[in-house]
Amino acid sequence: MKRELEYYLQQRRKMLAMQYADFVIGWDMQTDAAENSIIANSEQSAALSEMQYNMTTDPKFEKSVAVLYENRAKLDEVLRHEIEEMYKNIANTKKIPIEEYTAYSELVSKAYPIYVRAKNENNFELFRPYLEKIVDFCRKQTVWLATDGLKGYDVLLDMYEPHYTQAKYDEFFNLLRDRLVPFVKQKTQVPTAVPQWAKQKFDKEKQREFCEYLRDVMCFDKTRGIMKESEHPFTSGFGTDDVRITNHYYEDSLASSIFSAIHETGHATYEQQCDKSLNGTFSGGGASLGMHESQSRFYENVIGRSKAFWAVHYPKLQKLFRKELKDVSLDEFVAYINRAERSFVRTEADELTYPLHVMLRYEIEKKVISGELEVKDLPAYWNEKFTEYFGITPPTDTLGVLQDVHWAYGNFGYFPTYALGSAIASQLFHRMNEDFDVEASLAEGNTKRINEWLKEHVHKYGSSKYPDEILRLATGGEDFNPNYYVDYLINKYSK
């Protein structure tokens, strides 16, 4: 086994270097590279993917992993989990024909700039041929990767959130539908007017300055990461020491950049707080998308929309926008950032209606992957379902089916993890409050105490354990329980 372990570690080093290249290239494509440059160099991305595919499926590497897998009882816990995952990963990778894999990588890197243009120009037809090919690949994936336990959409769901299947998500969304949907309908029936002060212009430079301040409040280590602008805010990291976030600034929306900053810095905190010993392994980063989203939503909603948080930081914001916020009290501001209303765009949706946006996507994806719904019918179906759930109809595809980047990346099965994340956040909040008074700790002016609790109970594990396992460790033995989430929302919005 010693020889196999040596070979594994040697190859892992190279594979990580290739992942680092992917990380930087991906960052570059989303923040810098010109549209035609991306298209012209999609050939290089394809070649890099192919090389990674070949490394993963290299017979000698596969053999080494197989030997380590057989002897996994002798490995330390972290490496054992990593080898188990790698063993599964190799088996799955080999099931995807190399030509399909290469063509798909090339397709996805070409699709992104087209998607951006299609969204900007409200032109679904421009993006349609790309999305059709992407969906085609995802459907094939469910066949290639099917196992006894996983079929159809479940195959994709498990890729994004291990151990979560349609049966489990259906249960979760059914609970939301039973307890939350009637509550939301009632709460949002009468549209609450946007206060006049919120309709002012808010200087982008000042928004940027405040978002920098928020990164300090959240103790983001700026020597190990940066903040930049992009079409759609995101977080991207490699190890604990290179963690990057982006944001976008709209003059006519003060809240948008603030909550994007808190959300993405939440993701970044998770990455920065992984145990450093996991750098240079495949066990770093977040445990899963749902667990990652639980952290970003915890900071964004549970903390970032609380009165306790703004009692400390609103004066700073008010000072920055002296003219605009002069006559806006703390209570008015907190009420504004916690308004619930029917709206079109998921990323701008409030905490209460948010899960409905996710539910819509979950149901659409189920139908798309099963073949019940075709890409060409997506815009119409989206609008129909949207109207049914929200009582309002998107005026454009930009505000409808084209609003999210995920499908352009081929990320079918990803969306449900967002709602899962919010639910896990509530469950963790409940547990954290048993250890200390979370909102009271905000009086210290930063989130240090919260960060430390999350580091100790969630972040430090990186991806060295499954998310459900980490949740059990963090909660003292509980399984995922969405009732905390529904209780939290109904309680908060009943006030």
Added chain:
Amino acid sequence: MKRELEYYLQQRRKMLAMQYADFVIGWDMQTDAAENSIIANSEQSAALSEMQYNMTTDPKFEKSVAVLYENRAKLDEVLRHEIEEMYKNIANTKKIPIEEYTAYSELVSKAYPIYVRAKNENNFELFRPYLEKIVDFCRKQTVWLATDGLKGYDVLLDMYEPHYTQAKYDEFFNLLRDRLVPFVKQKTQVPTAVPQWAKQKFDKEKQREFCEYLRDVMCFDKTRGIMKESEHPFTSGFGTDDVRITNHYYEDSLASSIFSAIHETGHATYEQQCDKSLNGTFSGGGASLGMHESQSRFYENVIGRSKAFWAVHYPKLQKLFRKELKDVSLDEFVAYINRAERSFVRTEADELTYPLHVMLRYEIEKKVISGELEVKDLPAYWNEKFTEYFGITPPTDTLGVLQDVHWAYGNFGYFPTYALGSAIASQLFHRMNEDFDVEASLAEGNTKRINEWLKEHVHKYGSSKYPDEILRLATGGEDFNPNYYVDYLINKYSK
């Protein structure tokens, strides 16, 4: 040979993909990545370099190249040149021990952020241990790569400019010393005062806007490249379709960003105008550093400092800086951008004194590589020699030995190509004027006609020929002749 060619093309595709990764990672390090991120991930850069080393020295690849080399008479001209270069490259690469190569790659990626800090803090000692190791490697390189024809510093010089050795450079610099140095001494004896108007503050945003305008004037295709900011302006490209430049903006210097923009766009034009058939081969990009620099300096100095150019574009600049340039006539502006004076910083030096800055570095490098001069003595030696040539002494190392990034990258042998570039630019200018009146063509408002001439006579070849060969093709059979350069300068500055 068919099998070997197939294998070569297959491996070339992968090697190009790795070069693309290098290109993006390099860009990222110089424009985005946080200092500690770079240090933490230097391990990944090392692994990527090692993989490239292994690909180049892979016995099967080497064998294929050897077979193609033997049969090179049967290959088309472009591939023949590429194989000849690759054959030499493999032989050279194999002469460098892999551990040394890997350690050096890691060293260089760590050295960059340290260099930036050392420069900002005027702290040569901080950078010294890194530079010592870099010099140590470069000296070893001259031993590893020595041939019958090339020894010592010549080994490095040839790496940056094939077929140019100390003997040739000495001849060139001796000519400059004989004819130019006395002329410069006389011209700069009495310092010309900086006009009051040039000491105003020039808004950075407006400078940015004007530099964007200049990229249009120079017909830079913005869909295939971007412009960003960095510590030190540079151009970086991959193929014809991803060509990037950076700039820096100083409120107290209007000229700095303008001439950096023209200079870097000159480099970029060369890259964008290579023949597209060279994409996906190793024969794209510029033929050499000297040839590349000839293009940037041609646009920057010959074109960009001419009255004919500003007769068209000064009104735009004046409109942008309405208040600041209100009372500054075209003649005053042109006189200002063509002032000659003794100054400390190469990149900010005027056209006339510039080659003296390069001569200084050439002489220092000769001594450093031969071992006559040690790194610890560099700051003092720099200041001593500088005083001798310019009659003024740098007040800090930031304005002295630390001003250039090249040595932090291990680029010894690079500097002389800058002076060579200026000289080639004059030689090409002379030839171009025989075809059409270059300055008169600027009345059209852009550099289209000039671009076309350079594309046809220089750019289209990419690196598929040696620079001296391209120069002969462009000039109708002439060898490099620095007299054009000296004539040009003395003529221009005698007016």
